Amino acid sequence: MTIKAFSKQLLAWYQVYHRKLPWRETNNAYFIWVSEIILQQTRVEQGLGYYKRFLSHFPDVQSLADASEDEVLHVWQGLGYYSRARNMQFAARQVVHDFQGMIPETYEGLMRLKGVGSYTAAAIASIAFGVPCAVLDGNVYRFLARYFGIADATDTSKGKTVFETLANKILPKAEPGAFNQAMMEFGALVCTPLKPACETCIFLSTCYAYKHDLVQQLPVKIKKVQVRKRFLNFLVYQDANGMTILEKRTGKDIWHGLYQFPLIESATDDFELEATHHQVFVSAPQIHQLTHQTLIARFGHIYTEKLPEKQNTVVLSIEQLKEFPLPRLISRYIETHSELFPGY
DNA sequence: AAGCCGGGGAT
DNA sequence: ATCCCAGGCTT
Incomplete structure (x- = not known):
């Protein structure tokens, strides 16, 4: 033709x-x-x-x-x-x-x-x-x-x-x-x-x-992505007034510019919270699959009288969480655990 | 040239 | 699990 x-x-x-x-x-x-x-x-x-x-x-x-x-x-x-x-x-x-x-x-x-x-x-x-x-x-x-x-x-x-x-x-x-x-x-x-x-x-x-029966063989691509595992432990602080903390991601990494609960990343899946607070517990692992990373996330809930003062963080109410750009992993967790986020 | 960046749907 | 999607930026 x-x-x-x-x-x-x-x-x-x-x-x-x-x-x-x-x-x-x-x-x-x-x-x-x-x-x-x-x-x-x-x-x-x-x-x-x-x-x-x-x-x-x-x-x-x-x-x-x-x-x-x-x-x-x-x-x-x-x-x-x-x-x-x-x-x-x-x-x-x-x-x-x-x-x-x-x-x-x-x-x-x-x-x-x-x-x-x-x-x-x-x-x-x-x-x-x-x-x-x-x-x-x-x-x-x-x-x-x-x-x-x-x-x-x-x-x-x-x-x-x-x-x-x-x-x-x-x-x-x-x-x-x-x-x-x-x-x-x-x-x-x-x-x-x-x-x-x-x-x-x-x-x-x-x-x-x-x-020539090559439909399944074409097109040819060479590179294949390697998927690595990461263990993300988010700290969900809440005080008696229903206030919590977010931090903004800034580095050359996933979710640049989005907000997250304060994060402790670890090399292995052994996250625990010290019982130095009034009341703490850790969620079941939340698996989040990206193209090139498998994220294993846990949410540590910390109920405290006084929120910690960290750098590069925002103090906000639970209701205000919906006003910030959040990674899907975090917004999904909030939506599926609404009993833990009163007012959202 | 190689590595990195999200999330969802189809198979 | 694996692949791919109206790709582009950084190093």
């Missing part, structure tokens, strides 16, 4: 089968930008609610630039990869201060924004501004690898160059936005990772991987 016929068929397929999503109903570059950041490493179904919530809180670049980091992270709470939220707010301030409030309309200009890499720059440029540059995401890598029979690894710089060259070669310069979205949508709905719908695929007769 010729390249022209390929793109024509794909665009026709997209017109019929694409999902109706709010960021496809607009030309507003800010809306499209928000959607692309949220959808990094995130499924459409998970990101959709956050997209609406984020825009209701921050309807334009200026409102995002004016917000506090805590506000932005609070809206982002539970979505993960929190640097996306911090970087996007930084970038909103870049737009206000360095671009006169106008989102740059070129690939190079967009690449200057914090949190906007090659994928997101190509996506915004093509979808919002009609710039002819191809996007490369997990869907596109998979579809291209199978249809054209590309065995180069998608997670090496050499392989990326191969796919990038191919993607830009087949990109119809007249409608890059629709084509890019069609490539991703096809990967998400038809050429899926585990059980692709080959039998009903419109490209069945010309697909290299199908013809």
Whole structure:
């Protein structure tokens, strides 16, 4: 099949089968930008609610630039990869201060924004501004690898160059936005990772991987993540007035910028609380699985007359816990142990 | 080039 | 358990 016929068929397929999503109903570059950041490493179904919530809180670049980091992270709470939220707010301030409030309309200009890499720059440029540059995401890598029979690894710089060259070669310069979205949508709905719908695929007769029975072998990826265990022991202080303590995470680690109960991390699962307080007990271990870490968390509850004075901490009531951005592990624990958090 | 960053859903 | 998701930043 010729390249022209390929793109024509794909665009026709997209017109019929694409999902109706709010960021496809607009030309507003800010809306499209928000959607692309949220959808990094995130499924459409998970990101959709956050997209609406984020825009209701921050309807334009200026409102995002004016917000506090805590506000932005609070809206982002539970979505993960929190640097996306911090970087996007930084970038909103870049737009206000360095671009006169106008989102740059070129690939190079967009690449200057914090949190906007090659994928997101190509996506915004093509979808919002009609710039002819191809996007490369997990869907596109998979579809291209199978249809054209590309065995180069998608997670090496050499392989990326191969796919990038191919993607830009087949990109119809007249409608890059629709084509890019069609490539991703096809990967998400038809050429899926585990059980692709080959039998009903419109490209069945010309697909290299199908013809050579390589669908399960492509795309090729090399790196595999190593999962390490961590033992997190959170101290839930409560005084007679229902006040407690949170501390803000700041290091180069998970949950940067979020709040947590004061933490004692240990190398082994042997956490105990000394009975020097009026009343203490430790929860059962709470297992929280991240992509690259298995967290084994215990919550030590300490009922005391006087809260300890620690650095970098906030004293707040139990009710106010919902006003702070918390890791999912902690918000879930509070929600499932509401009897321990009166007033939440 | 390699390591790190969340959370959820499908299998 | 394992994989993957409209990836990007830091070192």
